[in-house]
Amino acid sequence: xxxxxxxxxxxxxxxxxxxxxxxxxxxxxxxxxxxxxxxxxxxxxxxxxxxxxxxxxxxxxxxxxxxxxxxxxxxxxxxxxxxxxxxxxxxxxxxxxxxxxxxxxxxxxxxxxx
Amino acid sequence: xxxxxxxxxxxxxxxxxxxxxxxxxxxxxxxxxxxxxxxxxxxxxxxxxxxxxxxxxxxxxxxxxxxxxxxxxxxxxxxxxxxxxxxxxxxxxxxxxxxxxxxxxxxxxxxxxx
Numbered sequence: 113x114x115x116x117x118x119x120x121x122x123x124x125x126x127x128x129x130x131x132x133x134x135x136x137x138x139x140x141x142x143x144x145x146x147x148x149x150x151x152x153x154x155x156x157x158x159x160x161x162x163x164x165x166x167x168x169x170x171x172x173x174x175x176x177x178x179x180x181x182x183x184x185x186x187x188x189x190x191x192x193x194x195x196x197x198x199x200x201x202x203x204x205x206x207x208x209x210x211x212x213x214x215x216x217x218x219x220x221x222x223x224x225x226x
Numbered sequence: 227x228x229x230x231x232x233x234x235x236x237x238x239x240x241x242x243x244x245x246x247x248x249x250x251x252x253x254x255x256x257x258x259x260x261x262x263x264x265x266x267x268x269x270x271x272x273x274x275x276x277x278x279x280x281x282x283x284x285x286x287x288x289x290x291x292x293x294x295x296x297x298x299x300x301x302x303x304x305x306x307x308x309x310x311x312x313x314x315x316x317x318x319x320x321x322x323x324x325x326x327x328x329x330x331x332x333x334x335x336x337x338x339x340x
Contacts, residue, residue, distance in 0.1 A: 116268075143326065155269070155314065155330040168327065203268050215328065217268025 114138070116218035118204050124224045130192040133221045136185055137206030145215060146179055146189050147203040155203070161187065194225045230317055232331030239305055240339050247300045247334045249315035256318050258298045259328070260289055263312040305338045312336075 117136040125131055137144045145160040159169040161181045169179070176195070181187040191198055201222050205215040231250045239245055249258070257276045261269035273282050275291035275298060282289045286309075288301040302309055312335050316328040 145328075154332040157327060157329070160326065162326065205268070214271050214274070217270070219266070220268055 116204055116206055116216055118202075118218035118221050120221060121219065122222045122224075124226065125194055126226050127195055128193045129225075130190065131194045131198075131223060131225075133189040133202050133204075133223070135187045135189070135204030135218060137187070137204070138216055139185065141206035141208050141216070142184065143207045143209060144181060144187050145205040145207075146187070147205065147217075148200045149203060149220070150200045158189070191223075194223075196225045199223055199225050230315060230329050230331040232315055232334055234334060235332060236335050236337075238337045238339070241306055242304050243338075245302050245305055245336070247313055247315075247336075248297070249299070249317075249331050250297045251317060252296065253317075253319055254295050256295075258291060258295075258318070259316045260298070260300050261314040261316060263314060263333075269312075269314055302336075305336075307338045307340050310336055310338050 116138055119134045123131060143162050146158040147155050148158055149155045156171055158171045159179045160167055164181045164184060176193060177191055179189045189202060201220045203217050203220045205217045207215045233248050237245055257274055259274045260272045262272055263269040273284055273289045275282060275289055278291060278293045278295045280291040286303045290299045292298060298315060300313060312333045314333045315331040318328055
């Protein structure tokens, strides 16, 4: 069975450029979560969706960050314009239901903004 | 803001030794989870504890949930090099605006030397 799929796995870009990260959740899961992981701040929840609807985006750091979930099998996290402090590993996770006991994480996208 | 304090941050031990990792909060959890993360991968769920005082065992790993559901511990007996990784605790707080959200501790980087 395919797990959570994220692309790209690695992204190197220059400051000011737009970055789009993609996620395909596990089929049948109706909740999707975007996290960011850095050494300094650990794993932080950015935003999560239930049935394609954003439930809580209080973790999104700034207006430069936006996320969409146009359908049950696809979500994007966009950073525009990107800054060096956005460099981190971004994880997408999905679960069967909103308060589901298990969140399944993708392999992450390692973003480096120069 | 609900905080999860995890300690120690780093642990370097020899094969065969025992260790304990702690996770504490001032708030009550509806459930608490422990994840393990290896380099280049996303966190993988090890266990979920729900009931105060609950103890769960996974081979050489023992997980305990505090009676008041505010703290948890992970104990590893006779650690092996294969146990090396980042261990994360994550709490789901009951109700309100936190519904469905997992808050992660900072993590414990465990290195087991042969």
